[in-house]
Amino acid sequence: MVQKVLNTFLNGVWPEKKDMIFKRGMMGIIWLCIGWSVLLSSASYAESKDLPSSKLEKVTLQLKWLHQFQFAGYYAAQKEGYYQAEGLDVDIRQRDLHENNIQQVLDHKAQYGVSDSILLLYQAKKAPVVIVAPIFQHSPQVLFTLASSGLDSPYKLKNKKIALYQKDTDGFSVLAMLHEVGVFPTIERTIKSDTGMLVQNQVDAYSGYLTNEAYLFRENNIPISVINPINYGVDLYGDMLFTSQKEVSEHPERVEKMRRASLKGWQYAMKHKAEMARYIQSHYGVNKSFKHLMYEANAIEDAMSLSTTPIGTLDEGRLQFIANLFQRHGLINNKVNLKDGIYRSSQKTIEFTPEEKKWMNQHPVINLAIDRSYAPVEFVDEEGRFSGIAKDLFQVIQHKTGIQFKPATDLSWPEAVEKMKQKKLDVFSAVIETEARKEYVNFTVPYFKFPMAIATRENAPYIADSKQLKGKVICVVKDYASHAKLKRFYPDLSLLLVDNPKQGIEAVANGKAYGYVDNVAVIGHHIKNSGLANVKISGEMPFRADIAIAIRDDWPELHSIIQKVLQQISSETYADISNRWLQVSYQKQYNWQQMTIVLAPILLLLGVFAFFNRKLRQTQIKLQETNKQLSILSVTDHLTGVYNRQYLDQRLDSEVERVNRYGSTFSVIMMDLDNFKKVNDQFGHLVGDEVLVVFAQTVEKEIRKIDIFGRWGGEEFILICPETPLAHAIQLAKKVRKSIEDQEYPEKITQTVSLGVAEYQTDEVINDCLNRADQNLYKAKQLGRNQVCPAMKVE
Known part of the structure; x- marks a missing residue:
């Protein structure tokens, strides 16, 4: 009976996959028959936005x-099901211009609200307002004047007339700036935006937003001057998500859910600005043009400081500085106590002992030992700022503990190591565990796991066995973990010591060393950014490069505190940090122009004899190129140019062996183009082939350098993701899915892809992992195609 029903379904809805599905066996039948009931109880189905509203908590x-x-992140959290996935039914209400939006939250007419640094005024008045998360790191509120007026400074506004909002709560940035410079113009109150007041010379200056009114002036060709409070020492937070003390005390978990989903929504919105602009137009009746909304989106990106600051980052010291500024100029009368005015999620989810809390109060500032040249893990940028994976992670730790971490950016790595030994510095922010270091620091669990790799020149063979390094000069940074491990496991190896990874990569490129050993992420970063086309990653070493935090051994309290925070940080946060810094790609061709520049002077100096050498060189190059092409053809798919099934099988076996031997993980992502048979039937196989090529090229642009992407067969592809747990692979799969959906294809074809994700489990048969990914791929198909379906871990 089940088979009869299944036959009818497949013939009517999915005929081209009928035979394939039956070959999947009884497991496929079970999924088709009971899949919906299983999905109803799964977390992934909660994200599909279909959870019954009666089971959701209603909040406003x-x-x-x-x-x-301006509020795209909240719309995105609702649109993408992030609120629903947290069990929330959120009613997003626009402003009633006759109401005080902050008071509405205090009066419990809404549980959450959006406002800016004016919230400090309410806190000074002892109002039970709690800041949950800043969204805009800078206020986009400014003053506009006509360029022809010459009023390009707040000092020129004395006795002038400015248009300001009806309530001071809506113009606090401007008021703070005017108080800071000691200028008090005449204020003309207006309840809504009307730039005509300035154009018609009704006022001398107009308060507005770089995200909004600036566009209107530009589109109407009205030359303006912008007076920005930031340029006069008033750098306030812009929009912040806030709530009430009542909500925090009675529903702490709900506050955390609201914060988490909202920040996730903002991450989505800023990565899909065009999509959200169209969504806002169609769902909220906004009368702004698409062009205007995109202008607003780009201006908001600047206000959020996305390139340097994770969304939701709150600097308590900066907030206190703003409060002191307001108090100094009489904008607020009482001192602001931020202790109860800031929501600290760590206090709701991490249970610190009384001893740990006491220790944190006694040690408000911790000095970090960092490596200035270990990009992308950690480094000091051209402007002298601490950057990289470790920096982003310590921002999270700082937010969850209230401890300030101060990096020693002026020390070399050997100097930082010596300071740690002397306990003049307190914490290694990013190190690999070694026996020598264990004598004076305690290590946390690793927060990122990488293979230790070796880089060689382009013509070197793949290094499958470290015995191939015998007799070779290997370059390594002095005092790095790679240095210690090479000395321990390969005492007879000839080592060339350098001061930083850049020198190591250059030594290989210049032929001073055969190879350079380091963390695969560090090597990949320097190859990508050095412009050296003759260096590649040629293999992995039989020891790992797992990055951890290390704390001086006489501070066990701090070790316990940081360990608790690391274990509490969500997989999504780890994925966001890694994706921000580990998007690297291989250079796929030689830099022949650079090669010509190198060879030309040599040929000129050799004169007549160079003719024969040149002929010989050309012959060698042709032979090498022929061998290279033959090697490439043996592992690549002839149509798309990505890896073929044979090579993918080899790499899967290698990954299984590596994981089972050294302990780690990897994930696979199965991809199948949706309704591809219709493309071939309607447009022909030549167009279908073009679509496959564009699809493969689009995926390759989105994946990381360590990933292995290839064609599994027909319109089915596979992505092997080394050192990638399930949650990170799902994030990558979602990114690929969106890129495929947005890509333009021949004949204006709309093409999407369904993806199934699975994480390899130690010591299992690789086919079991592939089957899980395949089953999830077809679950994604059954759920409507163009989506990612994660795999369930094996118990």
Whole structure:
């Protein structure tokens, strides 16, 4: 009976996959028959936005203005099901211009609201307002003047007339700037935006936003001057998500869910600005043009400081500075106590002991020992700022503990190591565990796991066995973990010591060393950014490069504190950090122009004899190129140019062996182009082939350098993700899915892809992992195609 029903379904809905599905056996039948009931109880189904509303907690989010891109993150959290996945039914309300939006939250007419640094005024008045998360790191509020007026400074506004909002709560940045410079113009109150007041010379200056009114002036060709409070020492937080003390005390878990989903929504919105602009137009009746919304989106990106600051980052010291600024100029009368005015999620989810809390109060500042040249893990950028994976992670730790971490950016790595030994520095922010270091520091669990790799020149063979390094000069950074491990496991190896990874990569490129050993992420970063086309990653070493935090051994309390925080950080946060820094790609061709520049002077100096050498060189190059092409053809798919099934099988076996031997993980992502048979039937196989090529090229642009991507067969592809747990692979799969959906294809074809994800389990048969990915791929198909279906871990 089940088979009869299944036959009918497959013939009517999915005929081209009928035979393939039956070959999947009884497991496939079970999924088709009972899949929906299983999915109803799964977390992934909660994200599909179909959870019954009766089971969701109803809350209201009160916006500070009318619907526009300014609130795109909250719309995205609702649209993408992030609120629903947290069990929330959020009613997003635009501003009633006759109401005080902050008071609405205090009066419990809404549980959450959006406002800016004016919240400090309420806290000074002892109002039970709690800041949950800043969204805009800088306020986009400014003053506009006509360029022809010459009023390009707040000092020129004395006795002038400015248009300001009806309530001071909506113009606090401007008021703070005017108080800071000691200028008090005449204020003309207006309840809504009307740039005509400035154009018609009704006022001398107009308060507005770089995200909004600036566009209107530009589109109407009205030359303006912008007076920005930031340029006069008033750098306030812009929009912040806030709530009430009542909500925090009675529903702490709900506050955390609201914060988590909202930040996730903002991450989505800023990665899909065009999509969200169209969504806002169609769902919220906004009368702004698409072009205007995109202008607003780009201006908001600047206000959020996305390139340097994770969304939701709150610097308590900066907030206190703003409060002191307001108090100094009489904008607030009482001192602001931020202790109860900031939501600290760590206190709701991490249970610190009384001893640990006491220790944190006694040690508000911790000095970090960092490596200035270990990009992308950690480094000091051109402007002298601490950057990289470790920096982003310590921002999270700082937010969850309240401890300030101060990096020693002026020390070399050997100097930082010596300071740690002397206990003049407190914490290694990113190190690999070694026996020598264990004598004076305690290590946390690793927060990122990488293979230790070796880089060689382009013409070197793949290094399958470290015995191939015998007799070779190997370069390594002095005092790095790689240095210690090479000395321990290969005492007879000839080592060339350098001061930093850049020198190591250059030594290989210049032929001073055969290979350079380091963390695979560090090697990949330096190859990508050095412009050296003759260096590649040629293999992995039989020891790992797992990055951890190390704390001086006389501070066990701090070790316990940081360990608790690391274990509490979500997989999504780890994925966001890694994706921000580990997007690297291989250079796929030689830099022949650079090669010509090198060879030309030599040929000129050799004169007549160079003719014969040149002929010989050309012959050698042709032979090498022929061998290279033959090697490439043996492992690549002839149509798409990505790896073929034979090579993918080899790499899967290698990954299984590596994981089972050294302990780690990897994930696989199975991909199948949706309705591809219709493309071939309607447009022909030549067009179908073009679509496959564009598809493969699009995926290759999105994946990381360590990933292995290839064609599994027909319109089915596979992505092997080394050192990647399930949660990270799902994030990568979602990114690929979106890129495929947005890509333009021949004949204006709309093409999407379904993806199934699975994580390899130690010592299992690789086919079991592939089957899980395959089953999830077809679950994604059954759920409507164009989506990612994660695999369930084996118990």
